[in-house]
Amino acid sequence: MADTKQGQRVPKRIATVLINSLKGGVVPRVGLPYITVGREAEIGALLRDLSIVSEGGASFRFVVGRYGSGKSFLLQTIRNHAMGKNFVVADADLSPERRLQGTKGQGLATYRELVRNLSTRTRPEGGALTLVLDRWIAGIQSAVAQDGISPDDPGFNAEVERRIYVVIDDLQQMVHGFDFARVLSMYYRAHVEADDETKSYVSKWFRGEYRNKTEAKNELGVGCIISDDDWYDYIKLLARFLVGAGYEGLVVLVDELVNLYKIPHAISRQYNYEKILTMYNDALQGRAEHLGVIMSGTPQCVEDRRRGLYSYEALRSRLTQGRFGREGMVDLLAPVIRLQPLTHEELLVLVEKLANIHADLFGYTRTLTEDDLIVFLQLEFGRVGAESHITPREVIRDFIEMLDIMWQDPSITVAGLLGSGDFVHARPEGEEGEAASSEYAEFTI
Numbered sequence: 001m002a003d004t005k006q007g008q009r010v011p012k013r014i015a016t017v018l019i020n021s022l023k024g025g026v027v028p029r030v031g032l033p034y035i036t037v038g039r040e041a042e043i044g045a046l047l048r049d050l051s052i053v054s055e056g057g058a059s060f061r062f063v064v065g066r067y068g069s070g071k072s073f074l075l076q077t078i079r080n081h082a083m084g085k086n087f088v089v090a091d092a093d094l095s096p097e098r099r100l101q102g103t104k105g106q107g108l109a110t111y112r113e114l115v116r117n118l119s120t121r122t123r124p125e126g127g128a129l130t131l132v133l134d135r136w137i138a139g140i141q142s143a144v145a146q147d148g149i150s151p152d153d154p155g156f157n158a159e160v161e162r163r164i165y166v167v168i169d170d171l172q173q174m175v176h177g178f179d180f181a182r183v184l185s186m187y188y189r190a191h192v193e194a195d196d197e198t199k200s201y202v203s204k205w206f207r208g209e210y211r212n213k214t215e216a217k218n219e220l221g222v223g224c225i226i227s228d229d230d231w232y233d234y235i236k237l238l239a240r241f242l243v244g245a246g247y248e249g250l251v252v253l254v255d256e257l258v259n260l261y262k263i264p265h266a267i268s269r270q271y272n273y274e275k276i277l278t279m280y281n282d283a284l285q286g287r288a289e290h291l292g293v294i295m296s297g298t299p300q301c302v303e304d305r306r307r308g309l310y311s312y313e314a315l316r317s318r319l320t321q322g323r324f325g326r327e328g329m330v331d332l333l334a335p336v337i338r339l340q341p342l343t344h345e346e347l348l349v350l351v352e353k354l355a356n357i358h359a360d361l362f363g364y365t366r367t368l369t370e371d372d373l374i375v376f377l378q379l380e381f382g383r384v385g386a387e388s389h390i391t392p393r394e395v396i397r398d399f400i401e402m403l404d405i406m407w408q409d410p411s412i413t414v415a416g417l418l419g420s421g422d423f424v425h426a427r428p429e430g431e432e433g434e435a436a437s438s439e440y441a442e443f444t445i
Helices: 012-023 040-054 071-084 106-116 129-146 156-171 177-192 196-206 213-220 231-244 266-285 299-303 313-319 344-361 370-382 392-408 414-418
Strands: 058-064 088-093 250-255 291-297 336-338
Touching: 012 344, 012 392, 040 058, 040 071, 040 291, 040 336, 058 071, 058 266, 058 299, 071 088, 071 250, 071 291, 088 106, 106 231, 129 156, 129 177, 129 196, 129 231, 156 177, 156 231, 177 196, 177 231, 196 213, 231 250, 231 266, 231 291, 266 291, 266 313, 344 370, 344 392, 370 392, 370 414, 392 414
Parallel strands: 058 291, 058 336, 088 250, 250 291
Antiparallel strands: none
């Protein structure tokens, strides 16, 4: 197993996922602690939000950065931290088919994706809905047993049911809470009666998969379904319910906000921004409990006053930086966290970690020295186009490709492979004119 600079050992299964994912330009869902560098301040700010959520509050943050700057990596890092702290996490990437609001069920599609990706510490890969429901019932049964009532006691089931309905009654006070509580009670009765068919229908209802009320009425006996208009109300209900099921709350991660920016119709964009405003206001005004929301996007999709979030005046007035922020001071308590570029030292630590992992994964002795790594980074940042377009994603992909080639042909050197000057950094897809800081034009350690 690989030995990183901090002495951590990387299992080969995780090392394979890390190398393959990073070379493919995507964020791995496992093994992030082995390669995390920098971002301590941003991670600390978001972890403080989790403490607020666990105490019954709500939080809403935007993570803003260029393509490849590490937005998705930060979200996945927080996802892992949240699951480790006993939160349930739901994540989804927006797309033309998944929005927050739409006339063709795009909002409901996002809800379905969130529930499909529902993850816990013991089910980090997603699909944890039934696990959560079963844990809720098992947790109450265990609590009753710990209070001295034996499962063989005639009053055991009655006490369990009483406590089940305490949770259910608490939910009924919320919007759509009566319907949510009613379906929960159906799941409990089906659990007691070992009625797997009803349990599957209830799970289908929670996943938002009923196409119409008639179908739900025929299979489940209820005349309500989760729809494109009210799916967010059920997210708030789910967050409240999860506390009764023994969790700290719900963390919702929404990536690729740029897909709202790309909506061609202004009115459709405004409806989506209005949904964001509703969620933001609920978090800050105390109308949501035990719920944390983090959305990520590029600076352009947030700050463009023609099509971005700032085109919706109510959002712009809430999210825009104040005078001190514009003067260069970083405020990590603000609703928008703007990712700063990784420092040269942090990138050096990162590529050294990757060199160690790669060497162990393919079973060779690492020969690259720290000077070699510095040469690689100097060549990366010295190439034509680096000033405008290079990001950590491009650096990582180039570095792993270089490691692959050098492993297959040990006669190749870093300078020989990358020093020709023929390589020009491509503009990352979707940049649409965004420019990076020019601080990387000269690389020094």
